[in-house]
Amino acid sequence: MKEKTIKKNELANFVAGLLSDYQVFAPAKEEESLVLKEMQAEGDIDLDIGVGPVNTKKSIKEFFFPQKERFFSYDLTKPGEMEEPVLSDKKRVIFGVRPCDVNSISVFDAIFTSDQYPDPYYIKRRERTTIVAIGCNKPETTCFCVDTGGGPFSADGSDLLLVDLGDEYLVQVLTEKGETLVNGSSGFSEPKSGVLQKRDGIVEEAQKAIKSDIKIKKVKGWLDNNFDAPFWDTVHEKCIGCGTCTYLCPTCHCFDILDETKGEKGERIRIWDSCMYPQFTLHASGGNPRKSGKERMRQRVMHKFKYFVDNNEMVACTGCGRCVKYCPVNLDIREVLKQIQVS
Amino acid sequence: MNNPYLPIKTRIEKVIMETEDRNIKSFELSFINKEDEEKFQYLPGPFAEISIPGKGEAPFGIASSPTEKGVLKFSINRTGLFTEAIHSLEEGDIIGVRGPLGNNYPIEKFENKNVVIVSGGFAFTTLRSLTKYMIHEDNRSRFNNITVIYGARNPGLLLYKDELKEWGKRDDIDLNVTVDAKAPGWDGRVGFVPTVTKEVAPASEDSYVIVCGPPIMIKFTIPVLEELGFPPERIILSLEMRMKCGIGICGRCNIGEKYVCKDGPVFTLAQLNELPGEY
């Protein structure tokens, strides 16, 4: 792995230089929160995101798996005809993505790039995207990435990873895509002596700042044997069954496929759906295998920390903490997992 | 790259009203493009998503046998808006199909074994495919005795009546058709499927049994089969769940870590016993 440095005041230049070849997205403040916004012109997004919230409210997943995907359009007067959308192949850079979000890409890859059923929409978007991640010097109190196999500087899924060293960034060049970006700019230098040690210190400090202590393997071991445990009878009780946790989650990927028609024209679409909604598993006959909050909460926990591990050897959670932070009833997944851990 | 979400185009060649209550129709479809037909390879057991623009998609078991070249058959019970829409289609109409999806019956394991098929009502569709496949002249010699036990509430609700008559005349298949209660003009067996299974008492040694039917029938048939000596590894079931994507990712049809649409719909009882009872 190559390592470079770039001065903070050079960064805007570097990103601006990408605009001729790439669409560039970066976190921008909107009201009180961060959103990934497309940069229209040089300097219209302040790249110094060191103050305020650490992560964007919505995760990066909508860049690869948008809330609504059109499969084809149809015209009821022309049976058998389908018009497929033309997907953009414009190259793009998503800048300033946090490690928990880039780590979620491995989860999505496992689902959408399988040999048996590769998803053409996802793959096309993945191919045209280069990700510049930025490590988290100051993780938030809701972060628990170190417990789910990642960390505040975990690079898995990114093409470049920036580490904020104060007056400059250390840039880890992780892929060819990342290398292309770095090679196209003159702002990068070789790291001076002491820089890597400084980085190690920052990484260690950030890791220590994450206080949660979930033993994910222990949790899995309990889940393996406790589908029917009385634990599930009460743990869901305060959940109001909204879709906040699943929609903001960078790894949740459940969806529905349906047709929406206006007049004679319509489209077949894929839209996000949530296992927390009662309608999700409702059969046309009226039966429902996950009929109450108990079954639905169990499904969400089991899917993330057992079923997905059984099938893909990784947990479907990157510890980003969005579900913790935004749950309207403060149902903290870390607390749920800790209760399981001591069971 | 194949797009797993796009339906292929088929034409409705034949519509058959199967039942006297006029609720179940069979549709025989032909492929419009030759290459779609070549790609649509399956053995009995899988399902497909039938697609009607404006109405959406819904999963149905494939009732045709791969030995029926160029024909895709579905038998569809009218229960809601979508099936109502299918029922209103006519011969010559164009309809989309996405599949084949899911696994098939473990036919290679049935070779040189006895095969017992137990089915009730409307669930006979993929078992029609299996029976048709096994008794085809190219395949019949691969299997030992074939026993079929098939029941419906009354004679009018039996599917594939002409075929049942034909199979009844053959001596290489032991066909037992039953109805729940006596009915005028019916001179066949009378009795519920589990009871008839007990009477027919197919040998469990060197045998596989496939059970498909309404939950209540399955509930009472399994103990009979266990009594007859069938081990759970040789009792095979086909499950129904709310399936959408059909490729194991949309998240609604899983039982534990298994997805009915991708890892199923065909499971052995032994496999199901290992899974949580969330179905």
Place this chain on the structure above:
Amino acid sequence: MPVSMCVCRLYFSKQSEKCIRCYACRNACPLCYCEVCCVDESQPQWFGKSVALSDTQVFHLMRTYHTAGRCVDCGACVRACPMDIDLRFMNKKIDKDVRELFSYEAGMDPEAPLPLNTFKTDDEDEFIKG
């Protein structure tokens, strides 16, 4: 269109754009008690399920109208919303209209008939004759 309406409409659009259709507002609302919410109806499907602006706006409008004259401005919807949508903006407008049209304020008198749940068959207004 008067300027103030234009501004309101723009503001409402801006707010609705943030909606992710998680239904936290509805599920947290003490007034939303329907067994099946109109957004979840599939037969017929009243409006689209995606995040098209027209659909999210219809959802929020529908909910606002449905709670009109009953909403006591408890703010549960605003606190529940993960996207910081200013949902009270709509409710306040409806509260004001109900106050002006029916001299009624929700939550002040438990015995008072609800203005939008009450009708007389001999009402002189045209709309009742429908």
